[in-house]
Amino acid sequence: MKRIHYQYVAMIVACLMMLEACSEKQKPEPEVESEGSIPDEETKAAADEQIPVAARTLEEMISQPAGQLIEAHMDPEVEAARLVDWVYYHRFYEDTFQGIMEDELPAYFEEHTDLNADEVYDYLVYQLGSGQYATFYDQLSSYTHGYVMPELPEGEDEIEIAKRQKTNVVILMDASGSMKAEIGGESRMALAKQAIEDFTGQLSDDVNVSLFAYGHKGAGTEADKQLSCSSIEEVYPLGAYEAGSFQKAMDSFGASGWTPLAGAMETAHEYLSSYDKEHYRNIVYIVSDGVETCDGDPVAAAKKLHDSDIEAKVNIIGFDVDDEGQNELKTVAEAGGGEYATVRNPSEFEGVLIKKWKPSMMQVMGQQGVMLHDLVHQKEALIAIHEPLKNISDRETTRINDAVYLLKNKELIEDELANEVLELSKEMGELRSVHFNELKEQKSEEAKQARDEIDAKVEAWKEKWYAELEKDE
Incomplete structure (x- = not known):
């Protein structure tokens, strides 16, 4: 029995030694990165790149x-x-x-x-x-x-239609510094004044006319902006046209400062507020060579003027205006229920103000x-x-x-x-x-x-x- 016992022990020890040897053989060899080889992550990224x-x-x-x-x-x-x-x-x-x-x-x-x-x-x-x-x-x-x-004239002039009611014509004249610019050797201001005088001179006695100048004070500098933007002045009171007095009113101001376009319309609104649409036809003509520069909202002012009880129509004549200015002034006129036209010289101005809705034979032939x-x-x-x-x-x-x-x-x-x-x-x-x-x-x-x-x-x-x-x- 004692010999058998030693034999079992010897067998167990031998088996343990064999298992340990097998375990050592199964262990993985440590990886050695060869010189110049690409790491796994970079290799994978290169392989995954897709066109x-x-x-x-x-x-x-x-x-x-x-x-x-x-x-x-x-x-x-x-x-x-x-x-x-x-x-x-x-x-x-x-x-x-x-x-x-x-x-x-x-x-x-x-x-x-x-x-x-x-x-x-x-x-x-x-x-x-x-x-x-x-x-x-x-x-x-x-x-x-x-x-x-x-634009194809289709009938009577707006003033002719307006004669069926008592008519008020308020002209708002831009007197900002840019009106000093010249066209053909004469300033925009001089040419515009002459055209306005020609227009008002053809109004009938039963049409009331008033003239306002705006932006005509100050020198156009930042320092006098407030003065210029608040300068909106009636130079010819509402009434029948009288050539001498109107000429004197036109001579009383020149081109000077900034452009309070919205403020001028707000003043016209207040000025015409007592002339209701049942008895009066109120027409506002704005003569300008540019856009608002006094931080006002001319579109809102024009819409308020037109939508009010006096139902004034706002027409704008752009005098030698650039494309950006034309777009803005056209929007203002549309908001005021009126029309916008741009002119480059006095003859075009006359056509807009005087002959707009009644073409001559030459206009028809030239159209x-x-x-x-x-x-x-x-x-x-x-x-x-x-x-x-x-x-x-x-x-x-x-x-x-x-x-x-x-x-x-x-x-x-x-x-x-x-x-x-x-x-x-x-x-x-x-x-x-x-x-x-x-x-x-x-x-x-x-x-x-x-x-x-x-x-x-x-x-x-x-x-x-x-x-x-x-x-x-």
Whole structure:
């Protein structure tokens, strides 16, 4: 028994030694990072990098970002250069950018030898696609022809209609410093005063007229802004026109300070408040060469004046006003229930104030629909938007095609694969070009329809007034 006991112990010890040996063999060897090897995280990031799928629909192409090489090396103005400046793009493309393509593109295809046509195209758009479609496409989509129906007098002058009631005419004269500017050797102020005198001199005795000057004090400096903005003065009290007194009133002020346009209308509102619309027709004429500069709200003032119990109509004559000023003054006139007209000289002023609703034979003969220069401008403006859009599309297609031939010549892609990519590039280019051309033609047709409508209405108006004026003769 004792011998058997020792044998069991020996067997157990032997088994334990064998298990320990097996355990040591199963332990993993510690990893040794070889010199120049890439850490696991960087390797994984490189493997996960994906080339974005290139746009296959029109909407996607319009919003696609610029290709990597395009963004890095090509000026957007050069890429979109118009045909008259074609040398800017082609010289840069041939002398510089093609060399960049030859240096940068092959490496990717040397590492990726099993790409299909879609994947090749995706990568080339990723590098060479234009990112400017949205800019020009938005301009083309929102393009308007800009044709405006000319004002066609249709009946009696507003003053003639007003004679059926007692009429009050209040003239608000802008006397701000900018009225010192000259037109043809005479100041705006002098020309405007002469035109106003001609107008008031033709009013009948039963029309009351009043003249206010505003902004006529101070020197237009910041220091005297408060003085100037509060200077709104009646220089001719409401009553029948008397030439000598009116001339003296006109001579009593000159161009000087700031422009309290809103304040002038508020003063006119208060001044006319006792003349109700049942018994009086109240008309306010504002003669101005610019916009509010005294921090008032002329639109609100005009609307309040027109919507009040006196229901005054606010007409504004812009005297040699720039585009920004015209837009603001037109908005003010619309808020005041009246009309806005811009004039550049005294004869135009006379036409607005005196002959606005009753054309002469010369006015009828000279009236035209869409002028030739407006037609030319419209066509040039549309081309100026469409042409760069077409150019960036055609040039993207050419870049991709040239890249395909480059890869093919370097034997980085097979002939059959190259042909498939070229066909895909052609298909995408045609999709863009067809749509861009259709949109351009749509805008051209809209312009033509508007032009034809304006011309037809003008011709009908001329025929009507020819008959009326010949009857008067």
